[in-house]
Every structure is written in structure tokens, then in C-alpha cells.
Amino acid sequence: MMFNTLIRRWINRDPIRYQSLQADLTSIRSGVTLEHYIGRTVQVAILGGLGFAALAYAITSVLIFSADRTGILHFYNVFNIPFPRDLDFTSPAFLAIRIIIALIAFFWGAFIIQALAFRYPGLQKGNRATKINMTLHNAVAYMYAMRKGGAQLIPIFRSLSENASIYGEVALEFRQVVRDADFFGYDVITSLRHLRETTPSEKLKQFLEDMTSVIESGGDLVNFLSGRVRLYQEEARFEQKQFLQFLSLVAESYVTLFVAGPLFLIIIMVVMGMMGGVAILQMTAVVYLVFPIGSAVFILLIDIISLKSETVERFVRAKWLHEYSDVQVYHREGEEPFFARLVKYDRVRNVREFLRHPFAAFQKNYTLTLFITIPIAIMYIVALVLVVPQYSDIELYIDIVDDHILIALLIVLVPYAFFYEMWRRNIQGMEALIPEFLDRMAGINQVGLTIAQAIGIMVNTNLGLLSYEIKRIKRDIDWGASFSDALIRFEDRIRTPLIARTVTLITKASQMSGSIGDVLAIAASDAKMSELLKRERLSDMFIYTAIIYLAFVVFVFVVAIISNNFIPILGNVEAGGIPQGTPISGVSGESIKAILRLMFHSVVLQALLSGLIAGQMGEGSLKAGVKHSCIMLVIALVIFNIFI
Structure with a gap:
């Protein structure tokens, strides 16, 4: 209670300062008051500041302990401050230094967290504005x-x-x-x-x-x-062009920072190996930390600025209709086995249908592949662990195992990408025919026929993949379903945002009036615009997908040259056989193995993450990037196992 009172007084002291924050909280429909948000921000900032302080204190203690063990201060004395040779690192002065550094970290950490928390509603406001527009x-x-x-x-x-x-x-x-x-x-x-x-x-x-x-x-x-x-x-359409221009800037930045950048750093670190500093730790940080974290940041950035397809949901309520509640049901003796057979049939029908037509089930729901491929991949890895001997040389063991782990990953990703592409192509084929379907429906309705009669006429037309669904709609209507219910069932089978919006618009218009030709024309225009925007994005971003592929090929080529022709030279250099004054020194065999492993892993991570980013930029989905990742992973696996 006292804390809330203090927060309220703090706000009332300068209410103009928090007007924009109040407006942002209202615009994002956060459902929290300004006092509650600021109070929660202060609490989180204090906890975060304590975390920063503890981290700073621990790092300072480790550095001082290291200096105490070696007798060397690990920093460059820029201002030439005179330090005594024999320092007592356990003295109260160094304890005070650690406490002061921890306090500075506390205030800086709390300030950064508070500033980010105050900026977050504004970012969400801009994101909501884009989605609304x-x-x-x-x-x-x-x-x-x-x-x-x-x-x-x-x-x-x-x-x-x-x-x-x-x-x-x-x-x-x-x-x-x-x-x-x-x-x-x-x-x-x-x-x-x-x-x-x-x-x-x-x-x-x-x-x-x-x-x-x-x-x-x-x-x-x-x-x-x-x-x-x-x-x-x-x-x-104009707003998407602006978005694609910004997306092209993001793509160019990604290629520069996280394709050319890591490659440049790797070359520098290998050259440092010739000079006597192998820089294994630095290469490990670049490969396993800098590149994955940077790529994840780019994926998150694209996800934030992109307009994602809203999840299509319909809340269906099942209702038991007692139309014949007054009719008495007689249970005859000897019929129980027949009902038991019906119950058993209902239980095994889906399983039997799946076993009979597994590919059809995967095309309808591509995530079902994971229930099969993940156990297979796990069994493959378990068999690998049992078969491969436990070598004392960890680099040799990793060199043998990592290829098979990559194969297990491909066992999971390749079927998923294949059936996802089949599902996506079917959906895109249907969505591409929706404008023509709506135009024909509008023309038939404008001559005086009802929507149900228009569906009966449309059954005889050739609309590709959509023709089968039109026949199912007509069959539902013939069996007694209303036009709205038949369309809703069609939407439930397809479940895409474009079809969901179209079905919702048509069903609502048909409930309001029988003559909906103008509404169908507008729906057709809206569907045409959606398809046009989708095609423009694919065509405009195709060049950047190609650039990512070319950058990956260059990355693999340079890494292959370094691994095949440059690094082995370092292992053949003997330090004793080099004249004095020569800057080149020898590198141990263990370091050579570690560098080659890091090279291979850098290419694998580059393939996996670059493929995902290519799919997210080009087609607006990480799922679409799985196929690019699979292609790049296969290229990396083949090159490093055949040519290197």
C-alpha cells in the first residue's frame, strides 16, 4: 500500500511527463493503469539492477583473483598511473572498489531496464498501428x-x-x-x-x-x-512497398553483418594463428555466440515488423438436438455386438485411414511428420552413441559424431519441409482461384439467382483445385445444410486467413440480403489485391533470397579453401625450423582439429539460420525457410565430407 502511494505521488509530481506513456498504454489496450505499470517497472528495474550488480561484483572478483594469482594486472595503463609492484588484493580498498563497481552496475542496469520498459508501449503502439492499417x-x-x-x-x-x-x-x-x-x-x-x-x-x-x-x-x-x-x-499496396523497401535494407544488413562479417573474423583469427595466437576461444565465441545470437535478433526484428497472418479460429459449440425426443427407443436383445462393432470401428477408423493413405494425411497436416521423424532421429542418435567408441581424443569423437547428428536433423527437417511445401502449394492454388470464383458468383447472383443456385451452376465449371471443394459445398447443401454452414465447413477444412475473411464476409452478407452481387464483387477485388500483394512480395524478395544463397556459397567456398589449403600449412610448420625474426610460428595438432571443427560448425549454423531468414523474408514464414535450410545443410555436408 505504501509503495503504491509513493508511486502515485511520484506521478502526480510531474503528470505531464507521463502523458505519452499513459496514451501508449491505452492505445495498446494493455488493461493496466499507469500507476500499476510504473510500479511493476520499478520492481523489475530493482531486481534487474541487483542482477547486474551481482554479475559485476563476480566478474571483478574473478579478475582480481586472476591478477592476485599471476601478479599481473590485465589492463593497459592508459594514463600511466603509478601502481606499486606488490599490491594486496585482499585489502579493504579492493573490496571497496568491487562494491563501487557493483553499485555503478546496479544503477546503470536499473536505468536501462526502466528506459526499455518505458519505450516498450510505444513500440507496441507502432506495431498495432501497422497491423490495423x-x-x-x-x-x-x-x-x-x-x-x-x-x-x-x-x-x-x-x-x-x-x-x-x-x-x-x-x-x-x-x-x-x-x-x-x-x-x-x-x-x-x-x-x-x-x-x-x-x-x-x-x-x-x-x-x-x-x-x-x-x-x-x-x-x-x-x-x-x-x-x-x-x-x-x-x-x-503502397504500404507493402514501403515495408519491402525496409525489408530489403534488413536483408542487406544481414548479409553484411552475419555472412561477410563472420567470414572476415574467421580469416583474421586464422591469420592470428600463424602469428602464434591460435585464438580458439575467440573463434568459438564468434561461431557459437555472435552468429546465432545476431541471427536470432534479425529473425525477431523481421517478425516484429512483419504483418503475420492472424490465427484463424472458430469457436464451435456442439448441441444435441432432440427433434425426436418423444420417440421411444427399444433395445432388442442380441444387437449389442453390432453396436460394439460400430464403437470399435469408430476408434480404429482414423488410424486405418492414416495407414492406408499416409501421404494424404501428411499433406493435410504436415506437422504429423514430426511424430514419426523425431523418434526415428532419436533412435538414430542412440544407436550412434552405442556404436561409436568413446575415444579419448574429444576432437576425434566430435568429428565422427557431428556428421551423424546433422543427418538426424535432416531426417526431421526434410519430410517436414517437403510436405509443408505441398500443403502450401495446394493452399496457394486455391487462394489464387478465389477471385475468379467470387467474380463468377457475383455475375450469377446479379442475374437474379440465389447463392445456393449459383453454387449449383459453379459445380460444372473448371476451377482447378477449388472445383473439388465447390462440389463438397454443393453436396453439403443437397444434404440439408444451409449455405452459411456449408461455407463455414469449407473454411474449417482449409483454415487460411484469406478464405476465412471471404467466407465470413459472404455468410454475413447472405444472412442480411439475398442479392449480394456488389458484396461479392468487393470480396473478389479484396482477394485479387491480397494475391497481388503476395506475388509482389515474392518477386521483390526473390533477389534477396538469391543473394543469401550466393553469400552462403561464397562463405562455404572461402571456408573450404582455408580448411583445405591454408590451415594444414600451419600444422606442418615447426617452430624450431623457422629463422629468428620470422613472425610465423607452429600450431599444435589439437588446435588444427579444433579450427577445422569450428569451420565446419560455422558453415552448418550459417546454413541453418540463413535458410530460416531467407524463408521469413521471402515468404513471410520461418516454416517456408526450412526447405532453404535443408538445401544448404546438404551442400555443407557434401562439401565437407567429399572435398575437404
């Missing part, structure tokens, strides 16, 4: 479909907010309008103005301002929404 045209199309059917604004906003799993952050924004109207009794105008003041998106803010003006002036809201859909579709 990229999906605003989808939400406006949904509002247009409902408004054209005669729905009022609050029911429109409520229906949109209920589909937040499909429309993402923009649906969560309009949930604030519904909350203000339901719980605080605000009218539509007041609720929209309140959302305009708190939303992080400038585009949504302008849209709300224009919508408020149209409502107050009594204008045609249907025409307004129709015009805004087309306008925002064009703006979404």
Missing part, C-alpha cells in the same frame, strides 16, 4: 456488406468485434465502441470519437473522423464505405 480494408468491406443489408452501426461493430480472430487488431479496436455503447451508455457518435482519440492508427483515426461526419450530416453510409474499401486497398 494492413487489415483495415478487410474490416471496411465487412461493414459495407452488413450496412448494405440494412444493419445498424452498433450491430455491425459488434459482429465485427466477434470476428477478432479473423480480422485481427482492427476488430479489437471496434470492440471499444461496443463496450462504450453497452456499458457506459454512449451513443454511436460519442463512442466513435472516443475510439478516434485512443487508436494508434492514423488511418483508422481519419476513417472514424470521416465516418462521423457522414453520420452527422445524414449522408449515404453505404457509398462512403464502398469508396473507402477501394481506397484502402490501393493504400495497402
Whole structure:
């Protein structure tokens, strides 16, 4: 209680200072008050500062202990400060130095954590604004479909907010309008103005301002929404171009820093080996720490700035319909074995279907491959450990084992990448045909036929992979399902954001009106725009995917030359046979083995991480990068086992 009072007084002392933080917390819909956030930040900063202080104290103690053991101070005396030769490192003066350094680390650590915590809501605000801007045209199309059917604004906003799993952050924004109207009794105008003041998106803010003006002036809201859909579709294309320009900068930075950079450092450290300092520890840090951590930072950066596909979820509620509750069920003797056989059949049906058509199951759900390949890889590694002798030379043991560990990794990744690509190509083939399907549906509906009748006509058309799904929709309708239920089942089978938005838009429009030709035309335009944006990203980022491949090939080539032609020379140099004044010295055989191992592992890590980054930049998914990683890993394995 006293802590909260102190935090409140601290804020009240200078409230203007925290206005932007308060606005950011509201914009990201954090659900916490300013006092609570600052209080939690202070607590985390204190704990983090204590951690920094303990680390600094421990490092200082280790350095002083090392100096006490060797009698050498391990730093360069820049200012030529006179130090006595025999220092007592256990004296109270050195204890005070350690405490002072720990205090400095505490304050710096606490300050850095507090600054990052205060900046975090602003970063999240910008991230939410980007997501809102990229999906605003989808939400406006949904509002247009409902408004054209005669729905009022609050029911429109409520229906949109209920589909937040499909429309993402923009649906969560309009949930604030519904909350203000339901719980605080605000009218539509007041609720929209309140959302305009708190939303992080400038585009949504302008849209709300224009919508408020149209409502107050009594204008045609249907025409307004129709015009805004087309306008925002064009703006979404422009915003993606800006995003791709920034992504190209990230790609160039990655190639420079974490492909050419590690290669440059490795060359320098090998040259240092010729000069007498093998620099094994430095190479280990570069290979196992600098490159993986830097690549992980780039992956996280791309993930933050990218607009990821929202998870498609539908909450299905099963309901037992007692249409024939008054009909008495008679249990006849002797039928129990038949019912038992039915229960048994239901249990083994899925397993039997999987065993009969395993590839079809993998195409539908590529993650099923992991349930088979991971146990196989584990058994392979266990067999490897049992078969390979326990050599006393650890470098020899690692040299034998690491190739097989890489093979076990490929056993897991190759089937996953293969079936993921098959699944992705099927989905992309269907999504590419969605605009044509919607255009034809719109044309049929505009001549006076219902949507169900239009589906019956579309069965006879050739739409590639989509034709089979259209036939299934028609079959569901023939068997008594409504048009909306048949489309929802189609969405549940495919589960992609584009199809989920299209199905949601069509089902809601068909519930509002039977004539939805204009809505279908807008949905077709939206699907065309989504496909166009996807193709533009693939074409624009293909060059950077190729650059990553070329950089990897150069990396492998240089490492192979160093490992095959340069490093063995160091092992053949005898220190005693070199004239005085020559800077080259010999390197032990153990160091040569360690350097070669580090070279191979650097190529393996380069292949694995560069492939993932290529997939994330080119296709927007780490899963798409698994195939690139597999290709690069195979190249590394072949080159180091055949040519080196």
C-alpha cells in the first residue's frame, strides 16, 4: 500500500511527463493503469539492477583473483598511473572498489531496464498501428456488406468485434465502441470519437473522423464505405512497398553483418594463428555466440515488423438436438455386438485411414511428420552413441559424431519441409482461384439467382483445385445444410486467413440480403489485391533470397579453401625450423582439429539460420525457410565430407 502511494505521488509530481506513456498504454489496450505499470517497472528495474550488480561484483572478483594469482594486472595503463609492484588484493580498498563497481552496475542496469520498459508501449503502439492499417480494408468491406443489408452501426461493430480472430487488431479496436455503447451508455457518435482519440492508427483515426461526419450530416453510409474499401486497398499496396523497401535494407544488413562479417573474423583469427595466437576461444565465441545470437535478433526484428497472418479460429459449440425426443427407443436383445462393432470401428477408423493413405494425411497436416521423424532421429542418435567408441581424443569423437547428428536433423527437417511445401502449394492454388470464383458468383447472383443456385451452376465449371471443394459445398447443401454452414465447413477444412475473411464476409452478407452481387464483387477485388500483394512480395524478395544463397556459397567456398589449403600449412610448420625474426610460428595438432571443427560448425549454423531468414523474408514464414535450410545443410555436408 505504501509503495503504491509513493508511486502515485511520484506521478502526480510531474503528470505531464507521463502523458505519452499513459496514451501508449491505452492505445495498446494493455488493461493496466499507469500507476500499476510504473510500479511493476520499478520492481523489475530493482531486481534487474541487483542482477547486474551481482554479475559485476563476480566478474571483478574473478579478475582480481586472476591478477592476485599471476601478479599481473590485465589492463593497459592508459594514463600511466603509478601502481606499486606488490599490491594486496585482499585489502579493504579492493573490496571497496568491487562494491563501487557493483553499485555503478546496479544503477546503470536499473536505468536501462526502466528506459526499455518505458519505450516498450510505444513500440507496441507502432506495431498495432501497422497491423490495423494492413487489415483495415478487410474490416471496411465487412461493414459495407452488413450496412448494405440494412444493419445498424452498433450491430455491425459488434459482429465485427466477434470476428477478432479473423480480422485481427482492427476488430479489437471496434470492440471499444461496443463496450462504450453497452456499458457506459454512449451513443454511436460519442463512442466513435472516443475510439478516434485512443487508436494508434492514423488511418483508422481519419476513417472514424470521416465516418462521423457522414453520420452527422445524414449522408449515404453505404457509398462512403464502398469508396473507402477501394481506397484502402490501393493504400495497402503502397504500404507493402514501403515495408519491402525496409525489408530489403534488413536483408542487406544481414548479409553484411552475419555472412561477410563472420567470414572476415574467421580469416583474421586464422591469420592470428600463424602469428602464434591460435585464438580458439575467440573463434568459438564468434561461431557459437555472435552468429546465432545476431541471427536470432534479425529473425525477431523481421517478425516484429512483419504483418503475420492472424490465427484463424472458430469457436464451435456442439448441441444435441432432440427433434425426436418423444420417440421411444427399444433395445432388442442380441444387437449389442453390432453396436460394439460400430464403437470399435469408430476408434480404429482414423488410424486405418492414416495407414492406408499416409501421404494424404501428411499433406493435410504436415506437422504429423514430426511424430514419426523425431523418434526415428532419436533412435538414430542412440544407436550412434552405442556404436561409436568413446575415444579419448574429444576432437576425434566430435568429428565422427557431428556428421551423424546433422543427418538426424535432416531426417526431421526434410519430410517436414517437403510436405509443408505441398500443403502450401495446394493452399496457394486455391487462394489464387478465389477471385475468379467470387467474380463468377457475383455475375450469377446479379442475374437474379440465389447463392445456393449459383453454387449449383459453379459445380460444372473448371476451377482447378477449388472445383473439388465447390462440389463438397454443393453436396453439403443437397444434404440439408444451409449455405452459411456449408461455407463455414469449407473454411474449417482449409483454415487460411484469406478464405476465412471471404467466407465470413459472404455468410454475413447472405444472412442480411439475398442479392449480394456488389458484396461479392468487393470480396473478389479484396482477394485479387491480397494475391497481388503476395506475388509482389515474392518477386521483390526473390533477389534477396538469391543473394543469401550466393553469400552462403561464397562463405562455404572461402571456408573450404582455408580448411583445405591454408590451415594444414600451419600444422606442418615447426617452430624450431623457422629463422629468428620470422613472425610465423607452429600450431599444435589439437588446435588444427579444433579450427577445422569450428569451420565446419560455422558453415552448418550459417546454413541453418540463413535458410530460416531467407524463408521469413521471402515468404513471410520461418516454416517456408526450412526447405532453404535443408538445401544448404546438404551442400555443407557434401562439401565437407567429399572435398575437404
